[in-house]
Amino acid sequence: MAALWQRPERLLGAAGLCRTARALSGKSEYDLLVIGGGSGGLACAKEAAQFGRKVAVLDYVEPSPQGTKWGLGGTCVNVGCIPKKLMHQAALLGSALKDAQHYGWNISQPVQHTWSVMAQAVQNYVKSLNWGHRVQLQDKKVKYFNIKGSFSDPHTIRGLTKAGKETFITAEKIVIATGGRPKYPMHIAGALEYGITSDDLFWLKESPGKTLVVGASYVSLECAGFLTGIGLDTTVMMRSIPLRGFDQQMSSLVTEHMESYGTKFLKKCIPTKVEKLESNKLQVTWQNTDLGTEETDSFDTVMWAVGRVPDTKTLNLETVGVKTNSETGKIVVDASEATSVPHIYAVGDITEGRPELTPTAIAAGKLLARRLFGQSSELMDYDNVPTTVFTPLEYGCVGLSEEEAVQCYGSDNIEVYHAYYKPLEFTVAERDATQCYMKMVCLREREQRILGLHFIGPNAGEVIQGFALGIKCGATYPQLMKTIGIHPTCAEEITKLHITKRSGLDATVTGC
Numbered sequence: 001m002a003a004l005w006q007r008p009e010r011l012l013g014a015a016g017l018c019r020t021a022r023a024l025s026g027k028s029e030y031d032l033l034v035i036g037g038g039s040g041g042l043a044c045a046k047e048a049a050q051f052g053r054k055v056a057v058l059d060y061v062e063p064s065p066q067g068t069k070w071g072l073g074g075t076c077v078n079v080g081c082i083p084k085k086l087m088h089q090a091a092l093l094g095s096a097l098k099d100a101q102h103y104g105w106n107i108s109q110p111v112q113h114t115w116s117v118m119a120q121a122v123q124n125y126v127k128s129l130n131w132g133h134r135v136q137l138q139d140k141k142v143k144y145f146n147i148k149g150s151f152s153d154p155h156t157i158r159g160l161t162k163a164g165k166e167t168f169i170t171a172e173k174i175v176i177a178t179g180g181r182p183k184y185p186m187h188i189a190g191a192l193e194y195g196i197t198s199d200d201l202f203w204l205k206e207s208p209g210k211t212l213v214v215g216a217s218y219v220s221l222e223c224a225g226f227l228t229g230i231g232l233d234t235t236v237m238m239r240s241i242p243l244r245g246f247d248q249q250m251s252s253l254v255t256e257h258m259e260s261y262g263t264k265f266l267k268k269c270i271p272t273k274v275e276k277l278e279s280n281k282l283q284v285t286w287q288n289t290d291l292g293t294e295e296t297d298s299f300d301t302v303m304w305a306v307g308r309v310p311d312t313k314t315l316n317l318e319t320v321g322v323k324t325n326s327e328t329g330k331i332v333v334d335a336s337e338a339t340s341v342p343h344i345y346a347v348g349d350i351t352e353g354r355p356e357l358t359p360t361a362i363a364a365g366k367l368l369a370r371r372l373f374g375q376s377s378e379l380m381d382y383d384n385v386p387t388t389v390f391t392p393l394e395y396g397c398v399g400l401s402e403e404e405a406v407q408c409y410g411s412d413n414i415e416v417y418h419a420y421y422k423p424l425e426f427t428v429a430e431r432d433a434t435q436c437y438m439k440m441v442c443l444r445e446r447e448q449r450i451l452g453l454h455f456i457g458p459n460a461g462e463v464i465q466g467f468a469l470g471i472k473c474g475a476t477y478p479q480l481m482k483t484i485g486i487h488p489t490c491a492e493e494i495t496k497l498h499i500t501k502r503s504g505l506d507a508t509v510t511g512c
């Protein structure tokens with residue numbers, strides 16, 4: 001016994017020592033330990049610290065299979081929303097340069113884009129955000145560990161540094177916010193060896209050149225959109241429908257616009273192998289399921305955008321009994337973000353059935369901290385979450401798609417108001433506005449509550465963000481009609497929607 005007290009670590013090891021300390025004192029080192037320093041985890045940790053609690057956050061970035069790594073802040077900051085939106089902006093500026101000539105600007109030709117300049121500027125900004133997050137944690141007295149965490153026991157996390165050094169940390173409550181990573185289609189020969197994902201694209205020092213983007217959802221269409229916009233030969237390979245889960249009429253308009261903008265689409269095609277040619281080009285083979293043929297082409301870059309996977313396996317969740325969905329690998333949580341283990345919670349992309357969006361992860365993390373430490377009982381409300389797909393012509397929406405509304409209420413009970421409109425700024429620039437479209441899905445009963453709003457056009461995110469408040473508050477069609485528009489804007493067209501789909505009348509907006 002004496003020996004144990006003198007040299008306990010020899011007999012117990014660090015984990016045992018940690019557990020013993022907790023067992024003897026009944027106390028953990030931290031009130032809250034958050035695993036994952038991304039959108040949800042950082043928000044939760046900072047909010048908990050505001051209540052004077054002792055909080056720690058672990059963040060560790062496993063390099064991508066191509067070796068790309070980054071700093072603190074998670075997916076959004078480093079390989080998601082932020083670099084994506086900035087590169088989208090680079091592409092929009094290219095279109096603005098074309099418009100500018102119609103407005104009298106003399107721009108000497110040829111106008112060219114230099115990837116390395118854009119990438120360096122974006123990467124520098126991202127690095128400044130990494131630094132900002134570290135400073136914020138320090139200011140709020142949240143202890144940050146750059147280590148990879150996994151469960152050792154229900155209150156102890158085993159952390160591993162890059163150099164392989166082990167640390168054990170105990171906490172009363174633990175929040176898992178470890179997000180997800182891009183999926184590789186491992187059944188496709190050469191996919192892992194030669195392909196990249198969005199984890200690499202934003203950190204490339206040199207232009208990706210002629211690029212094939214496989215997949216047809218948010219990540220694929222947004223990346224293909226800005227690559228086309230900065231002048232690269234870009235192809236999207238789509239095995240089924242675009243933007244699954246979104247309103248399909250709107251989704252088709254998005255891809256139609258992308259095609260007219262210069263993005264090539266290989267529809268109903270499934271990749272089968274990727275090989276490296278002597279020229280260093282990547283030869284991709286695919287099945288065209290419509291024609292039943294095998295086709296090939298060569299590209300400089302192949303990017304997989306075939307979905308994201310949660311990395312729950314390495315967290316050692318089974319040891320502590322945290323339940324995951326066996327199909328998706330995501331953590332099962334209840335309305336209070338509680339897992340199957342009472343003091344362990346999860347927020348953000350790692351959780352089953354939640355939107356994979358930064359603002360929902362942040363809000364869920366903050367509300368969780370308030371419930372845990374601030375005597376709040378407010379739950380996160382995942383209804384009517386607005387979102388925008390940042391394709392060259394943006395698509396923003398909130399609420400139900402037309403298909404969902406029909407499914408929930410029946411087509412006889414919904415009214416769809418719609419309009420094709422021309423943004424004023426497109427007129428002088430002689431831009432085609434064929435896909436500038438909006439529709440509002442309402443209940444047909446007297447009150448006509450708005451169920452969904454969909455908008456394709458410039459600054460869709462800015463437009464939908466405002467209307468989202470009204471829809472969250474239960475706005476009705478008559479209330480929207482009483483809303484005075486701001487002239488001349490695209491958003492004002494929403495306040496003027498009066499043609500119903502049912503009427504079959506021409507929905508093209510004419511005049512002012």
Ligand SMILES: Cc1cc2nc3c(=O)[nH]c(=O)nc-3n(C[C@H](O)[C@H](O)[C@H](O)COP(=O)(O)OP(=O)(O)OC[C@H]3O[C@@H](n4cnc5c(N)ncnc54)[C@H](O)[C@@H]3O)c2cc1C
Pocket residue numbers: 035036037038039040041058059060061062073074075076077079080081082084147148149150177178179180198219311314315347348349350355356357358359361
């Ligand atoms: C290309 C792209 C564009 C996107 N664009 C948008 C957009 O425009 N708008 C939007 O709202 N959303 C967008 N998203 C989604 C958004 O980025 C995510 O929903 C959001 O980042 C999820 O936050 P999170 O906290 O759940 O996880 P993350 O932000 O992924 O953070 C998880 C963190 O945990 C770390 N980690 C993982 N395992 C461990 C471990 N064992 N120990 C320690 N640390 C660990 C990870 O390295 C990471 O830093 C985009 C995503 C992608 C990929």
Ligand SMILES: NC(=O)c1ccc[n+]([C@@H]2O[C@H](COP(=O)([O-])OP(=O)(O)OC[C@H]3O[C@@H](n4cnc5c(N)ncnc54)[C@H](OP(=O)(O)O)[C@@H]3O)[C@@H](O)[C@H]2O)c1
Pocket residue numbers: 185214215216217218219220222239240241242243244270271305306307308355356357387388389390
């Ligand atoms: N602007 C934003 O807010 C934004 C931007 C980017 C990402 N995100 C978030 O990130 C999440 C993940 O987006 P994601 O685009 O990565 O994934 P996703 O929504 O899961 O879409 C995956 C796409 O890849 C296709 N696919 C899957 N396996 C394939 C295979 N083996 N071969 C060919 N195609 C395949 C799918 O086609 P099928 O439809 O046929 O299955 C689908 O088009 C989204 O849910 C979103 O919430 C948000």
